[in-house]
Amino acid sequence: MNRKAPRRGIVQISEVANGLIDPVLARRAGINTMLLGSWDEIAGMDFAECTRPERITWPRRASEMAGEGEKYQPGVLTIACEGARALFLSHQQGEIVQRINGFFGFPAINQVKIVQKPVTPQARHRPKPRPLTGEAARHLDGLVEGIEGDALKAALTRLGTAVLGRRR
Template sequence: MSDGQGYRGFRPLADTASGVLDPVLRKRAGINLALLQSWEDIIGPALGNQSRPLKILWPRRAHEDDPFQPATLVIACEGFAAIRIQHETGEIISRVNAFLGFAAIGRVKIEQKPVPTAGPSRRVRQPIVDAAAEKRIAAVTADIEDDGLRAALARLGRSVIAEKAKRRS
């Protein structure tokens, strides 16, 4: 990380898989893999474990000149999570739009469906890095005010450092 060169030549398997799956998901469900993978980080662990995005329904445009209209995000959840999602719809829309980088979503539709709970198989074990790497990660993320974002970036840093170390050995 400190060499200033970055990781220009490094292309993780997830990027390759995303490149293959994103067009399929976009065509079939109007959704991308990054949104699916980051769902828990976007809406928080409590609701993220109890729900998942299913698809994005874009309104049909009669003409190419028609103005942009935001889409509907369809979310699968069950039981009490449906009530919480309904109550926090505005916040969820804001967070998803911030993640996507534009005001893509204007409405949320809830579908009552079983959602697999987050067990050991769904959570990836965090890689272990040495103390020096932890210190560098802490220094780089120290100025980030949002606790969730700081933690997510620290996890990302650990993963990148561990993957780089694994490739060296």
């Protein structure tokens, strides 16, 4: 038999990172990177910036200890929420549970536990890069000249300005 090794092709760094991070998150917090990445859509505009999922606690099954057939029980999602927004979030618990269960595709959560703590990282002041002048500006313009998309061209110009501006 002539067996060829499967070709992996191009693999995105996010897939590699998720493959490394997901088992750790699942073991320690019962969540995965897909949940964290989709949290803004799950929480909605009102709570996306002031909340984050912390962990899912699954109840211990009595059948595990007795060795009987498994009976599934939904877990408790712990959500970190900033300050007074926790009160508003508590009123929306039912909707959050429905959205989480819709995300998983089965009734994974039956309860939400809210803990008040800071969620947003403290923004560090980053100075804007100085505009490029002279040869550096011409070099950057030449590099992005063939880019067709305006948004992509603008993003690459910002990146190039930041990178080339540091060398001074």
